[in-house]
Amino acid sequence: MRFTELAVRNFKEMWRDPISIGLEIGIPAGFLVIFWALGRSLGDESFLTPTMLVPGIAVFGFAFLLMFSAVVLARDRESALLSRLLTAPLKPRDFILSYSLPYIPLVILQILLCFGMGALLGLEALGNAGLAFLILLVMGICCVELGMILGLLFNVNQVSGVGSVIITLVALLGGIWIDIEAIGGVFYGIGNVLPFAHAIGGARNVMVHGAGFSSIATDFYWVLGLCPSVLCFRYFPVQAEDGGMNKRKL
Amino acid sequence: MSYGTNSYRFAIQTLSLSRKFGDLIAVDGIDLSIKEGELFSLLGPNGAGKTTAIKMLCCLLRPSSGTGMIMGHDIYEDPMAVKRTIDVSPQETAIAEHLNAWENLSLIGGIRGLAKEEVKKRSEELLEMVGLAKRAKEQVRKFSGGMKRRLSIAMALVSDPQVLFLDEPTLGLDPQSRRGIWEHIAELKGKKTILLTTHYLEEADALADRIAIIDEGKIVALGTPQELKDSISDMQVMVVKAKNLPLDVIEVLKYIYPEVKATEDGIEIRAKELSFYEIVDYLRPRGVAIQSTSLKRPTLDDVFLQLTGKELRE
Numbered sequence: 001m002r003f004t005e006l007a008v009r010n011f012k013e014m015w016r017d018p019i020s021i022g023l024e025i026g027i028p029a030g031f032l033v034i035f036w037a038l039g040r041s042l043g044d045e046s047f048l049t050p051t052m053l054v055p056g057i058a059v060f061g062f063a064f065l066l067m068f069s070a071v072v073l074a075r076d077r078e079s080a081l082l083s084r085l086l087t088a089p090l091k092p093r094d095f096i097l098s099y100s101l102p103y104i105p106l107v108i109l110q111i112l113l114c115f116g117m118g119a120l121l122g123l124e125a126l127g128n129a130g131l132a133f134l135i136l137l138v139m140g141i142c143c144v145e146l147g148m149i150l151g152l153l154f155n156v157n158q159v160s161g162v163g164s165v166i167i168t169l170v171a172l173l174g175g176i177w178i179d180i181e182a183i184g185g186v187f188y189g190i191g192n193v194l195p196f197a198h199a200i201g202g203a204r205n206v207m208v209h210g211a212g213f214s215s216i217a218t219d220f221y222w223v224l225g226l227c228p229s230v231l232c233f234r235y236f237p238v239q240a241e242d243g244g245m246n247k248r249k250l
Numbered sequence: 251m252s253y254g255t256n257s258y259r260f261a262i263q264t265l266s267l268s269r270k271f272g273d274l275i276a277v278d279g280i281d282l283s284i285k286e287g288e289l290f291s292l293l294g295p296n297g298a299g300k301t302t303a304i305k306m307l308c309c310l311l312r313p314s315s316g317t318g319m320i321m322g323h324d325i326y327e328d329p330m331a332v333k334r335t336i337d338v339s340p341q342e343t344a345i346a347e348h349l350n351a352w353e354n355l356s357l358i359g360g361i362r363g364l365a366k367e368e369v370k371k372r373s374e375e376l377l378e379m380v381g382l383a384k385r386a387k388e389q390v391r392k393f394s395g396g397m398k399r400r401l402s403i404a405m406a407l408v409s410d411p412q413v414l415f416l417d418e419p420t421l422g423l424d425p426q427s428r429r430g431i432w433e434h435i436a437e438l439k440g441k442k443t444i445l446l447t448t449h450y451l452e453e454a455d456a457l458a459d460r461i462a463i464i465d466e467g468k469i470v471a472l473g474t475p476q477e478l479k480d481s482i483s484d485m486q487v488m489v490v491k492a493k494n495l496p497l498d499v500i501e502v503l504k505y506i507y508p509e510v511k512a513t514e515d516g517i518e519i520r521a522k523e524l525s526f527y528e529i530v531d532y533l534r535p536r537g538v539a540i541q542s543t544s545l546k547r548p549t550l551d552d553v554f555l556q557l558t559g560k561e562l563r564e
Binding site: 002003004005006009012013016017076079080081083084085086087088089090 | 337346
């Protein structure tokens with residue numbers, strides 16, 4: 001269980017950066033309040049009800065988590081700490097686990113915070129909240145894994161740029177505050193391929209319509225199947241040292 | 251010698267080790283044999299291929315061709331066995347900035363499979379050795395460059411590796427910090443097999459049992475520091491400190507002697523045969539105010555210059 005040492009380090013590294021953690025938790029909470037207030041101004045027919053907003057805002061928060069995990073890994077790569085770690089007798093799965101597990105408490109905290117804030121603002125969940133939680137949890141882990149891939153491919157500065165693009169894509173194509181099905185066309189087509197709309201849609205189905213697992217199975221497996229951890233399992237050590245978009249000096 | 255079921259003659263051995271990046275040949279078929287307990291230095295300018303060679307030996311990069319053996323384990327065939335015998339202090343400080351010194355050592359000890367008690371004992375010893383015991387509980391992002399470098403070396407030692415790779419361990423440090431790190435490395439001589447890369451001549455000269463000079467990916471010379479200096483001892487170097495040294499006089503000297511270098515306070519002349527009187531008699535009538543003259547022993551700088559035609563600090 002050598003990976004636990006590295007997982008503990010990554011956990012400490014994350015929690016000892018209070019500004020990033022604060023932004024990570026504060027931004028989704030802030031957006032939830034802003035869009036709830038906007039929804040109230042628009043009236044009762046608005047799309048922006050707490051029940052519709054909570055899954056979307058939770059996934060929106062994961063996009064920031066994605067950037068966070070990417071930055072930590074990119075920083076370790078740039079500082080050559082990752083090179084040092086790669087000379088230890090650790091297997092690729094040890095790296096994947098130690099760079100993923102520390103974020104799971106943050107994913108859970110973020111979902112619970114969104115649910116808690118939503119409850120304060122008038123959330124009315126009809127279905128099993130645990131099922132909605134599950135699909136959001138998988139989406140959160142998926143974002144952490146995607147962040148790891150970005151962290152392997154880009155340096156810290158590039159991650160900020162690429163991360164901003166992803167946050168925008170999640171916001172627009174995930175259907176967080178607009179109904180992409182109603183928009184249709186290419187916009188809907190692309191959004192439907194990406195996992196974000198499936199996670200949000202699945203969780204909304206559970207909460208708004210009281211759907212059971214069988215009704216959201218497609219969404220759930222879509223999110224799970226696109227979780228990129230499988231892709232980077234064998235890829236991690238090779239990409240960490242030998243590749244990347246930033247060729248090191250000799 | 252034997253190590254488990256594995257037998258070997260050298261702690262580190264490379265066999266035509268090569269690495270290409272596209273059309274660039276970073277390491278070009280190097281053959282090295284380093285004995286157990288030896289402190290071996292790869293000396294060369296930036297971009298010579300030193301770090302690439304170390305990365306291949308640490309199983310971080312795959313060789314394009316050839317291979318290397320660490321304590322009898324092939325880097326290509328059995329990287330996990332290699333990783334169990336080595337540790338490395340990379341060129342960058344490579345530490346976890348938000349952890350304290352103690353936690354950094356525990357991290358490396360832990361991922362290398364040491365028991366907690368052993369990590370604690372080794373960490374105490376190493377923090378004492380590198381002079382960081384009093385600041386062990388501070389987050390290392392507050393440390394100076396020299397302190398970070400010392401911690402980086404301690405991290406490479408925490409697992410008590412048989413083979414230690416030190417990649418430019420004093421890069422960018424001030425002379426005082428550099429000498430402090432030299433002392434720590436000197437303490438390890440004979441106890442560990444160390445492959446040290448550097449582009450500081452004094453560092454290789456002061457520490458290494460043997461030196462391989464590497465340039466453009468190739469080993470151009472190999473031997474003890476003295477052997478390397480002796481290899482060019484047929485070259486004499488005359489140092490003339492003088493004032494009023496006109497450029498046209500230096501140009502004429504360049505026609506007579508193979509190497510004439512203008513320095514801040516005079517000239518250095520290199521040749522197989524130097525006539526002291528001939529040079530002085532040529533300079534004086536031309537108004538050159540000679541302050542002193544001396545014959546200099548060859549340095550590694552001279553060796554490098556002669557072998558590669560360029561200065562190491564370029």
